[in-house]
Amino acid sequence: MKRYIISPGPVEVSPTVLSAMSMPIMHHRTPQFSEILTEVRENLKYLYQTNENVLFFASSGTGAMEAAVCNLLSKGDKAICIRAGKFGERWTELCNAFGVIPIDIDVTWGEAVDSITVKDILDKNPDVKAVFMQAHETSTGAKQPVKEIAEITKNMPETVLIIDAITALGVYELKTDEWGLDVVITGSQKALGLPPGLSTISVSQKAWKLAEKSDLPKFYFNLKSELKSYNKQTTSFTPAISLIIGLSTALKEMKERGLENVFLHHKRLAEGTRQGVIATGLELYSKSLSEAVTVIKMPEGIDGQKVNKILRDEFGISIAGGQGEAKGKIVRISHMGYLSEWDMIIALSAIERALKKLGHPIILGRAGAAALEYFAQN
Amino acid sequence: MKRYIISPGPVEVSPTVLSAMSMPIMHHRTPQFSEILTEVRENLKYLYQTNENVLFFASSGTGAMEAAVCNLLSKGDKAICIRAGKFGERWTELCNAFGVIPIDIDVTWGEAVDSITVKDILDKNPDVKAVFMQAHETSTGAKQPVKEIAEITKNMPETVLIIDAITALGVYELKTDEWGLDVVITGSQKALGLPPGLSTISVSQKAWKLAEKSDLPKFYFNLKSELKSYNKQTTSFTPAISLIIGLSTALKEMKERGLENVFLHHKRLAEGTRQGVIATGLELYSKSLSEAVTVIKMPEGIDGQKVNKILRDEFGISIAGGQGEAKGKIVRISHMGYLSEWDMIIALSAIERALKKLGHPIILGRAGAAALEYFAQN
Numbered sequence A, B: 001m002k003r004y005i006i007s008p009g010p011v012e013v014s015p016t017v018l019s020a021m022s023m024p025i026m027h028h029r030t031p032q033f034s035e036i037l038t039e040v041r042e043n044l045k046y047l048y049q050t051n052e053n054v055l056f057f058a059s060s061g062t063g064a065m066e067a068a069v070c071n072l073l074s075k076g077d078k079a080i081c082i083r084a085g086k087f088g089e090r091w092t093e094l095c096n097a098f099g100v101i102p103i104d105i106d107v108t109w110g111e112a113v114d115s116i117t118v119k120d121i122l123d124k125n126p127d128v129k130a131v132f133m134q135a136h137e138t139s140t141g142a143k144q145p146v147k148e149i150a151e152i153t154k155n156m157p158e159t160v161l162i163i164d165a166i167t168a169l170g171v172y173e174l175k176t177d178e179w180g181l182d183v184v185i186t187g188s189q190k191a192l193g194l195p196p197g198l199s200t201i202s203v204s205q206k207a208w209k210l211a212e213k214s215d216l217p218k219f220y221f222n223l224k225s226e227l228k229s230y231n232k233q234t235t236s237f238t239p240a241i242s243l244i245i246g247l248s249t250a251l252k253e254m255k256e257r258g259l260e261n262v263f264l265h266h267k268r269l270a271e272g273t274r275q276g277v278i279a280t281g282l283e284l285y286s287k288s289l290s291e292a293v294t295v296i297k298m299p300e301g302i303d304g305q306k307v308n309k310i311l312r313d314e315f316g317i318s319i320a321g322g323q324g325e326a327k328g329k330i331v332r333i334s335h336m337g338y339l340s341e342w343d344m345i346i347a348l349s350a351i352e353r354a355l356k357k358l359g360h361p362i363i364l365g366r367a368g369a370a371a372l373e374y375f376a377q378n
Helices: A015-021 A031-048 A061-072 A086-098 A115-124 A146-153 A205-213 A223-231 A241-257 A259-279 A304-315 A341-357 A366-377 B015-021 B031-048 B061-072 B086-098 B115-124 B146-153 B205-213 B223-231 B241-257 B259-279 B304-315 B341-357 B366-377
Strands: A054-057 A078-083 A101-106 A128-134 A160-164 A183-187 A199-203 A293-297 A330-334 B054-057 B078-083 B101-106 B128-134 B160-164 B183-187 B199-203 B293-297 B330-334
Touching: A015 A241, A031 A054, A031 A241, A054 A061, A054 A223, A061 A086, A061 A128, A061 A160, A061 A183, A061 A199, A061 A205, A061 A223, A078 A086, A078 A115, A086 A101, A086 A128, A086 A160, A101 A115, A115 A128, A115 A146, A128 A146, A146 A160, A160 A205, A199 A205, A199 A223, A241 A259, A259 A293, A259 A341, A259 A366, A304 A330, A304 A341, A330 A341, A341 A366, B015 B241, B031 B054, B031 B241, B054 B061, B054 B223, B061 B086, B061 B128, B061 B160, B061 B183, B061 B199, B061 B205, B061 B223, B078 B086, B078 B115, B086 B101, B086 B128, B086 B160, B101 B115, B115 B128, B115 B146, B128 B146, B146 B160, B160 B205, B199 B205, B199 B223, B241 B259, B259 B293, B259 B341, B259 B366, B304 B330, B304 B341, B330 B341, B341 B366
Parallel strands: A078 A101, A078 A128, A128 A160, A160 A183, B078 B101, B078 B128, B128 B160, B160 B183
Antiparallel strands: A054 A199, A183 A199, A293 A330, B054 B199, B183 B199, B293 B330
């Protein structure tokens, strides 16, 4: 069966990246590889819109999230964890694992945190060392107001803002330096369009100062020793060579297209998809729409898991279902990865067919027609 | 320039593995991927010669080394670190990072630890919780007596033996269960013949008991939660999908050839290479020969780094130089990876040429001739 990956990670990898990654392996302690590293690092600065060095680890994105916790904080430090979905919860779990005291802000799933709430809690807890949040909560499709929250934290000399931008960086505008985002994390299997196994992290000067005081144990995810290696054009441990080769191709292509065009592409896919969802009588789940994912609320009585399964097993299409409290209630279409507008029409049409199959009264083709109309005009 | 990787990691990846890895990405939460996971896990048990589950992480081998420390030990625990080279030192660094008290046993580089020394120290320190060692110290090419040391630790109910087998497992005989090796770690870019970025770890029942008491912080490398995910046919965090697909191919091929033939292949390459080294008047560095790597002592006045550089830049051949105190004093030829006897002849011949170029009196072709003779007869 021909297979389509229209899920928010892993995403479809482009043939140019796949083919770069399938070249014979290169040794990582060679001038050839150091050259690639240098170029990748320059292009990561472009992607991050930062002048700081961007480090990376052979790990999933969660590894870089752990690095942020264990390198910047100390035992007993207080940190705000904004929990707008499943990935927000991970910050609390990480804090608990390392003896950091989390102050949780629970946000209704599908919604964005209110920056005034964050400000209030920071005012009441001036000793909070870090605010952890997602730029975009992948599990709900809700974009979070990082810029607004950075407006608050950037005036606090000893409080850093740590952003899981795993499904945001490279998807839509995120200005690391200009907005004052102290730590920005991403993973390879999202907007970068690579297989999973590589994470990247930027660290502001304010965050490096905090790192000086940190007493939490770290070794594999030690940012300071990684920076030392960085300055010697290498990595502390054997890097994920083939993923870095793939990243080199992906970033070059991204730069050639220009970030603004990459953002526009995601925006266009998202908008066309939403038009389709509404035209066929379905509802959007998120109240704070993102360009990374479109999340569709399942009609009363329809199990999203079943929709997902029909798409995967009968049509060869991987989209994503709901996680945690949204399990069965939603399905999620990715706009990240090697995808075009035609893939959006495929996903929408397949969802209509599955819903019809499950007994939901739906007229086939409406979603695709509306999306087609939008794409033709925009 | 045509390039050859004859270094002990990263190793040359076979075309079948490269091509499996360059297939379009597969979603990891699908029955298709779960099926691959199940098969990979069964084949890992075959490779490890164990009935225990073998877990894995998206990380380099060092990540799994960290997992052994932070999951099995508690703050203030004592552990013996056998340091027979650069990788042995890493155990001490890991213990120090996590507040475990290391008792170092320093072994002359190129030699194997004396198991009587280990026994003496264990007798004097019955509260030692773990013995950390390498099965084969990659930086010196010295095979270490894991079986003998396991004979000691397996009679100690509360002391585990933790083996970095990154350049041993799949290279030569290592019987996890029969010998009583509590934790055995490997990395993808060695005997498994994959690109780097995946580590695997087996855990004995004795080690799992220790894990119950461990109070060290862990999240990304949490073995207990990884085991829970394992039992649900999945992984805790997004796995290194493409590497697991490659692993699936590599393990199937290994099983088809049979472990004993794989071991024989390495032994043959190693023996032929050694014959070549001796025939051309050079010396072997290691006193405890391994089938993973042949380490050649550089003649007086010759800088091994220069030999390495000539091979790499002029001949397109990556072998390895020395690290730490052996820097400049040795070069290392790998027997791991997608390599044949002809590659050994290439490496030996290239080293002769480089030595001649650097002014060392050497007659070209002797090493290759001796190796050729050995390979013709064996």
